[in-house]
Amino acid sequence: MSAQPEPALLHSEEEEALRAAVRDLLTDHCDPAGVLTRTETAAPHDVSLWKALADSMGLAGLLIPEELGGQGATHREAAVVVEELGRAVAPVPYLTSAVVATEALLACGADELLGELASARTVAVLAVGLHVAPGGAVPGVRLEKGALHGELTGIADASVADMLLVPGDDGDLYAVRAADATVTPHVSLDLTRPLARVTLDGAPGRRLGAAEPAVRRALRAGAGLLASEQLGLADWLLTETVRYLKERKQFNRQVGGFQALKHRLARLWLEVAGLRAAARSAADALATGADTDVAVAVAQAYAARVAVHAAEEALQLHGGIGMTWEHPVHLYLKRAKADSIAYGAAGTHRAALADLVDLRAP
Incomplete structure (x- = not known):
């Protein structure tokens, strides 16, 4: 049996250049005083910083294939970006949209929505509680006569999402426009990544594929x-x-x-x-x-x-x-x-x- 290759733990020159670019952007647009001030307002997300990351640098589509408008990069590059955002405790929906929601859409082959995420026209959030581990039990909402009904809690960055990816009780994953749901903010410990309750009362959903994988x-x-x-x-x-x-x-x-x-x-x-x-x-x-x-x-x-x-x-x-x-x-x-x-x-x-x-x- 052939041996598995050792993981490459050192960063490449390209990854270090990406790190430097992201850190420079955060130095200019995400100073600690600004983050502190923003957490004391009703709008903790930094929309201008997200636009700079997503539009100017194209980082919203980092994991999306090039043929769909993304960068076609790997999780190694995404990890560099996430690390720098962690250093700045940046109040942007990068992990929830550009990583978690993107991975769910990639699994479903939802090319159209992936194109929207890559172009930064849409912020998507997986409507699963932030506490749920991989392989953990995922509650699904009811599907009745083609519409979705139910309540999901602990959804990170739902208040800034344009699209919610919602598991149904039939085992499928649905794309729901945030405008068709009621998003109620929670009082959360981490003011830079706010949580919310999502309530669906007859919301239309577009079937994407099997929810579990x-x-x-x-x-x-x-x-x-x-x-x-x-x-x-x-x-x-x-x-x-x-x-x-x-x-x-x-x-x-x-x-x-x-x-x-x-x-x-x-x-x-x-x-x-x-x-x-x-x-x-x-x-x-x-x-x-x-x-x-x-x-x-x-x-x-x-x-x-x-x-x-x-x-x-x-x-x-x-x-x-x-x-x-x-x-x-x-x-x-x-x-x-x-x-x-x-x-x-x-x-x-x-x-x-x-x-x-x-x-x-x-």
């Missing part, structure tokens, strides 16, 4: 690339905390010079390095199809703890800087906590991994 593929891609977002969060938090501790002085000494804090930062650096390898492996597995389920489960079994730990350490080590609400660290903590249950909690992925490698607990 499409939803499973979409959620697996979402879980795999979510690890890159968590990496971006953790990396920004570590970098910013080190910078702050180098500047702040106590008893006429740099706070970063205290041995106890050095130990905490060193431990966090090792955790972030491990997460970088796990996230990169998941992205490469999604791109190549090699041991994808295992790589995604490994990444998500590890990523949440690291991102949350990085946010907690940053919050504590920034102590004394002022009111927590005035510093962006609290946004990263909330995103990290919300991400810890998105597309399945770590325990769910550990259980899935145990089944995949046949190492179940006794």
Whole structure:
């Protein structure tokens, strides 16, 4: 039996150039003060930033084939974009529309809708609760006389969607215009990725294909690339905390010079390095199809703890800087906590991994 190729964990020159371009755009259009201000309004999504990402750079169609108007790139490139968006805790529907919804449409062969997503004319959202893991139970709405009826909760970015991809109780996936549904925002922990309740009362839907394989593929891609977002969060938090501790002085000494804090930062650096390898492996597995389920489960079994730990350490080590609400660290903590249950909690992925490698607990 031939050996499987080792995952390519190093970034190519093209991927590094993409990273630099996205980071430059976010530096100009997504500063921490602006994100903080936006979360205190009734419109947390940054529409202008989304337009810049989608129109100017064509990133909305990154995973869509070129013949449909997309970029024809792989999950490796998408992971670079998601990581940078995580570093900026950017309030845009990239993961939900350009990754999760796109994967569902690719599974269904919905070329027309994919063309709309690639051209940035449409934002699509998979109407499945953000907490649902790949392979988890997915509630479907009732199909009566060709119309859809029911309620779905915990739908991320539904408030900015033009199209909802809704599982029906007949086993099929339907495209529903957001204008034909009632979208009610939830009070959510993460103000940069708001959740909503979607109510359908006789909404017309266009049948796309079988729901189960499409939803499973979409959620697996979402879980795999979510690890890159968590990496971006953790990396920004570590970098910013080190910078702050180098500047702040106590008893006429740099706070970063205290041995106890050095130990905490060193431990966090090792955790972030491990997460970088796990996230990169998941992205490469999604791109190549090699041991994808295992790589995604490994990444998500590890990523949440690291991102949350990085946010907690940053919050504590920034102590004394002022009111927590005035510093962006609290946004990263909330995103990290919300991400810890998105597309399945770590325990769910550990259980899935145990089944995949046949190492179940006794």
